[in-house]
Amino acid sequence: MRKSLIFLFLILWFLSVSTVFAETPLKKVSLIPQWIPQASFAGYIVALEKGFYLEAGIDLTLHEGGPDKSSFAQLSAGKATFCSGWLAYAIAQRVSGLRMVNLAQIIQRSALMLVARKSSGIKSPEDFNGKTVGLWEGQWRVQPRIFFHKFGVKVMIVPAYTSMNLFLKGGVDAITAMWYNEYHKILNSGLNPDELSLFFFSNFGLNMPEDGLYCMEETFKADPQLCARFVQASLKGWLYAFNHEDETVELVMKHADAAHTGTNRAHQRWMLAHMKDLIMPGGDKNRLGKLRPEDYTNAGQLLKESGMIDRLPRFDDFYVGSQ
């Protein structure tokens, strides 16, 4: 009697599982980050490696990003299903016709900063007057330009590219850097914090959220569930990363080494530690992945001011994360 009951149970279980499987086959998608594999994409790496995407029925391919690949260009060219990119750039792209939507806002705050040598005489924003500043091109100039304008300083702008050597060799007095990345590199080139003057744009009312997850509008409309699941798994990845730093650093290093980025654990650890505060400011889980309308509006304002856009798309057209 007992034996047959167990057998029955087993058969039922098999059926249910297989139906689940039969009903939801894995969706093959891809994600392209806007830069080389590093801890600023730890959430996705972790979600991939720990199988969160698989759990969500997603078979994700994580492409290798880099300085010569624009993530939005890849997205629009159909080379990737999802991409990560900067809010400012995305707004500008949307305005110029690229119909893509924001699925989730990951980095809630601006991590962009100006790093200057104290020895070049820069201690406060006004001191920038007459100095040479290395700026990244494109969207990265939005904040600095407004900043200089705000303080009425005339600076000599020099393009800065991927390495900080221009600054380190004394080619420029100050340079843009990400707080979670290049700033640490500058420190690990032998400069002490007390030799540097730091200017965080977020402290000067130029706080623009940065990294977010995007896809083409039609991709979203075709399968909003998929997008939602993708975002869920990605956010789960981020939460896991924050609670398992050592493991996460190892996973990130694995991807970074595969891409020959020449990084080291100390750097990735720094990066990951700073991501937590940028993604979940004050540890507030409620803000995880959400784009706040006021942040959107502010960003739009700054972009308009700097002349990058003439109009701001409707919030709900742009951000679909709440759906």
Place this chain on the structure above:
Amino acid sequence: MRLRFSNSITLKMTLLVLGCTSLVFSIILGYNYSYSRKIILDEAEIKARNLTLSVANKIEQEFRAVTKIPQHIVSFLKTNDYNRTTLDRIIQGMVEDNPEVFGSAVGFEPNAFEEGVQSYSPYYYRTTNGLKYLQLGSASYNYFQRDWYHIPKVLKAPVWIEPYFHRRGGGIIMTAYSVPLLESAKDSAATKVKAIVSADVSLEWLTWLVASMRLGRTGYGFIMSDIGTIVTHPREEWIMRQSIFSLADEFGDSRLRQIGRAMIREKSGFTELGSTLTGEDAFIAYARIPSPGWSLGAVFPRSEIFEEVCGLYERTVLLAGLGLVLLLIASALVARSMARPLLRMSEATRKVVRGDLDIDLSDIRRKDEVGQLARDFTGMTAGLKERDRIRDTFGRYLTQEVVDRLLESKDGLRLGGEAREISMIMSDLRGFTALTSSRKPEEVINFLNHYLGKMVDILMEHRGIIDEIIGDGILAFFGAPEPMENHAASAVACALKMQAAMEEVNEGNEAEGLPRLEMGVAVNTGEVIVGNIGSEKRSKYGAVGLQVNFTGRAESFAVGGQVLVTKATYEELSDILRVRKVLKVEMKGMSGKVELYDITGIGEPYNVYLAENEETLVAVREMINVEVYRIDEKVVTESGTTARITHISSSSAIIVLHEKLSQWENVRLQLLNNQLAPVSGKVYAKVVSVVRVDDNHEAEVHFTSVSPEAEKVFRQRLGKK
């Protein structure tokens, strides 16, 4: 008895020696060690500094050589016209002629090479198949954004480029030297960059050079760029990925960060490194390579530097340890060898305390101080033994009291005396002197010793101090040197006892065929001078004074068996003395008669009484003929007078003769037979009284000595009756 360990010399000495030596060793070794370490470290520093400086110099030469190449090209381009072909040729030639160069490129600003040409950058580089050409100005390679172009352009000055991998993520590590080609702007004084000339250098030779640095077994050299990036290092995984600062960050070593900064800024240095780079504490010597601003570091572990010293130190400590052990054993042995004889001597001392002076320390045959002590100790006990013997010997010749006083008190031997009232006994044997001439010497001494032995015993019993024994005479006193209460009574009791003992003495004498003798004793009490008389060389404890003489005088009146006391003595003891009779005698030099008391007993508490001998003179049936010889001053006169003994008793007789004898005169009686011829039998006697009877004199004589033959005769006449 085992000594408690903590009190033993062995332990103390051993511990002390060990402790001191250990301390001294430690100090010496410690100083030695730290000083040698210092010396070695200084040496190592000098060597390391020299090495790094020389290698850095070599590297510098190489780098300097490389800088020439782009500079030559630049100066050529400045001064000459050129087209694509000539430019190519120049670049090619430069690379070919300079084997240290891997490749060279010239990148032009947009429109700077030719109008309308946005980018133009010919590049020649080595391959295994010879030089290869590559046009860097292409869609896939934006040279304007590369450091080798961008930085010198912004700086408008030559610059060494941060090392990079020749191939993405791997391959040879390269660096480049870029020189901008400047031209003055047409309309202003400012200069403009026209092109950048760059030469690549492979750093393989650098890796090889640094790897070949001799730095002991585990030391190594490494190179880092001017921003700390590790360019060569034994740990490949660190090359290009880590900088000295990222390592300091990863391992939390802030000192390493400081060192990194110093290496970039300072010309050279030498400092402690910590364990981050090598896993164990190390030192680093560094020297800057001025041209690119890079730094060469030579790391060598601390343990290796001090290996030799440590080894030496360990061996020294081991030796010292062995030495200490040996020392321990040696000092223990020495201490024990000292302790043992000392214990033996302590044992011997205990024997001495018990009174056993037979000490044998001859097994301590050492020649040192301990041996000396043993010998001296033996000498001391011998001395004590001798002293005891002397004391005993003295005791034989002197009363114990005197000996004690002499030996024990500091003043005992002091010459000089004091006046004291004492009582004195003088005694002698009647007729002894005569005996000496008629007997063999051994017999005489034998006899004398019997007598004296008995008398001395009695005297000692009564605490009399025997002052003199002259032949048969004894002078003893009571009350000195130690004061004595009742010295008079003691003296009298003693005298009586002595007299009473004569019977015993005579019995002994008779048994040996010796004549019976009688003793006369006198006792006097008076003040005398007592003390050590004589000189330091020869002295005696004695008494002098009138009273001493007087005692002798009184004694001369005593007949055998009699105890006479002087008036002074009598008056002291009259209550308890039993007086037989009182003699009134005349003494030479003294006026009037002197009273002498014949006593026969002393009462409580002494209770000594003489047996009252029946002294009744018995008339003899037949008169005994005798020849009477008068003795004048102890000399028997030649001729004698014939006389007859009419009465006789055991101790006296009455003689009738014509001659008048004087009272107290001593006479010798020779027995005669009926024919008036001498027969054997001699008697010595003292005249006690003389009475005139008709024509004759009747003299009562008291025997002092009776020869055995005479004794026999008398007994016959007496006893058989």
